[in-house]
Amino acid sequence: MSGGDFPHEIQSLFEKRYAYNKDPTWRLPGSTEILTSDHEEFPRLLSLKESLNKVKNLLSDKKLDEWHRHTAYTNKAGRVVPEVRKQANAELCTQAWCKFHEIVSTYRLIPDSALWYSELNSVHLCEAPGAFISSLNHYVKTRELHCDWTWVGNTLNPYHEANDGMVMIADDRFIANTLPWWFFGPDNTGDIMTLTYLSGLQDFLRNVSAVHLVTADGSFDCQSDPGEQETLVYPLHYCEVVTCLTILSPGGSFVLKMFTFLQHSSINLVYLLNCCFREVHVIKPGTSKAGNSEVYVVCLGYIGSAEIREHLTKMAAQFEEKIGSKSLFSHKDLPPSFLEAHSACCTFFHEYQTQTILENLRLFSQMGEGEQAHLDRLRESAVLYYLQSFQIAYIPRKRWLVRKPRVGCSLNARWLGARNRRTDTYNERKQLEALTWEEKVARGYFSSWLEDHVQGVASNGCLLEGSRAGLRHDDWYVLRGRRLTRIQSSSFCDSELLNTFNETIESCRGGEAGSLPGCPSCSPQLLDSLVSEVLCRADDGHHVLVIGASPLFDALRRRHVAAGFVESSAPQQPLSVLHDGDPHYQRQLFDSVLCALRQLPSGGTLVLPILSSLTRFTAGVVYVLYHCFKVIGFSCPTKDLTPGTSAVLLCWGYHPLPRPVYQRLQQLLTDPALTAGGTQQMLEFIPMEELLTGPFLEFLWDLNAVVIRHKLHLMALRENQKVLRKTGQSQTAVTAPDTGMEHGVPQ
Secondary structure, X not given: OOHHHOOHHHHHHOOOEEEOOOOOOOOOOOOOOOOOEOOOOOHXXXXXXXXXXXXXXOOOOOOHHHHHHHHHHHOOOOOXXXXXXXXXXXXXXXXXXXXXXXXXXXXXXXXXHHHXXXXXXXXXXXXXXXXXXXXHHHHHHHOOOOOEEEXXXXXXXXXXXXXXXXXXXXXXHHHHOOHHHEOOOOOOOOOOOOHHHHHHHXXXXXXXXXXOEEEEOOOOOOOOXXXXXXXXXXXXXXXXXXXXXXXXXXXXXXXXXEOOOOOHHHHHHHHHHHHHEEEXXXXXXXXXXXXXXXXEEEEXXXXXXHHHHHHHHHHHOOOXXXXXXXXXXXXXXXXXXXXXXXXXXXXXXHXXXXXXXXXXXXXXXXXXXXXXXXXXXXXXXXXXXXXXXXXXXXXXXXXXXXXXXXXXXXXXXXXXOHHHOOOXXXXXXXXXXXXXXXXXXXXXXXXXXXXXXXXXXXXXXXXXXXXOOOOOHHHOOOEEEEOOOOOOOOOOOOHHHHHHHHHHHHHOOHHHHHOOOOOOOXXXXXXXXXXXXXXXXXXXXXXXXXXXXXHHXXXXXXXOOXXXXXXXXOOOOOOOOOHHHOHHHHHHHHHHHHHHHHHXXXXXXXXXXXXXXXXXXXXXXXXXXXXXXXXXXXXXXXOOOOOOOOEEEEEEEEOOOOHHHHHHHHHHOOOHHHOOOOOEEEEEOOOHHHHOXXXXXXXXXXXXXXXXXXXXXXXHHHHXXXXXXXXXXXXXXXXXXXXXXXOOEEO
């Protein structure tokens, strides 16, 4: 099939583009005039928003999983990604990869100056998981652009525990293997919506001769209020634009993902870009699902930051708190010719989107065999069109950015995709959000946790054979950042599970979260069984060291075991959303472990009470133990055997640390970031690449899952008992409604 033989529907699918035709009246007002007026909407454009939302509201009663399956089938470009992955051997080939390849193949994103000097430097904002970067690499390599390419990636740091796991991209396979090229800012969060990050990025790029290309692919989940997507995402778009205009070199290019731009705030951003770039285009790539609002603003030929320095200074001052409180420009600053052009652009994409949604709704109700056959032919044609029009070429793996993964990642296969398997409707989600915690308990939303009895005994045999490789302490570096106030995400636990745990803790009243009942139906870890578990793998000498005096130590001595204990002043920690991120707890844990390793003889056994291992710091402590014991395991629940903790680590067969390694660890105790009371905290002392190793990572996932599930079980039990006392019921639980959720995790 030649280029001219493609059906009109396919050609129009890949030609959804609009170009602004600038005229001399499109000029920025003075810097003293910006951000001084209130927002005033344009009725004509607001009517388009209302029209679009009316169409979107027709989807409110559709089950998400059913609707997604349907639109995946009706997506005419739905077969492009797997075919490109196969034929081009493309690295990290996703929908985003194909969208960017369309854009870079359609517009001259790489300035001539980069080719003249054989040097290309690009910065990619909000880039996770990295598909734009791998797509650009594919383009540069297959088009034989002979230039020295350097890139810098940014995203919310998937390894920073204060970042909300539910707004981050779960897939870190590419990031984990390219970490030196990612800049997460002075506070290590990767949050570009702060002045700290903006100034840090400028310093980071100070030795770069020029930045030729900036991309910004940021967004977040707006399913809770899809009609206000533009309002919700605007502050992020504002920060992306200001960051780009600050770091991009004259003549450079910018690609910005936006959605609708029907409100005054977004219209101002588009006008700003038209005043700062020689050309501005808007494209809806054919590989972008036609029913969503996503478009890309492509800006070519930047005038340079020197021309708008005062404007940028004033705009940057709005970061963090004031974004959107004042209008960037007033109505009088927007020329009629621009408003006319912008209205035409919005109408163009509005018609495409609404037509697609209505057509999908029609086909959802009834799709005949003839329509199915027609769709199948169009999907095949779309693949051929894409491969031919955008000159897809094969690339050998040796030309990938990650030729052979050196480390694993925090993406656990058992949980992959779980958070996206929503089966409820929008209306059902809104009803759930309106319920208080007590109402959810009363209606049985957490009944599944009541039935999830943890069976103890060394966590059902979850053991990890110690690493035979030595600790590569020469590669260690201390990573510091702002003190944590809560743990919202963890590379060592599923985000959905942790989010449910945090929500449960916050919903408990006052200090009640710290006092939990025992569960008579669980199989509690009795003292004798724990002693037997400790001794079953111990060497004949039975030398056991227990951190912190406890009933376990007394029981071992009664069994005539050569047991000792190491004093620990680690405070008993009540349940809180900070978990094991408290600096005081971390220091005492670290100090106790080093003291124990100094005393323990070769072949000895260590018993270490622990809260959890959700942070990089605590994971680093466990990682050290993983390298100096033959076998490690854990036991949970312990039923008051180790007060103030959640589990015990059991470590058998000690082989002493080399003296240089021990001295390196001892030096960390003097680091100011490891002391309580400061503004900084030691976030990491063993490189993340080392912590993301398969067996070790799986062990931490199992440990944290057992700890959290047990705590949720006890908290649900307590709350259910309260409900039963109020209602006078004698049943153990109310039947859970059909929410499509099990243990708080979408199924």
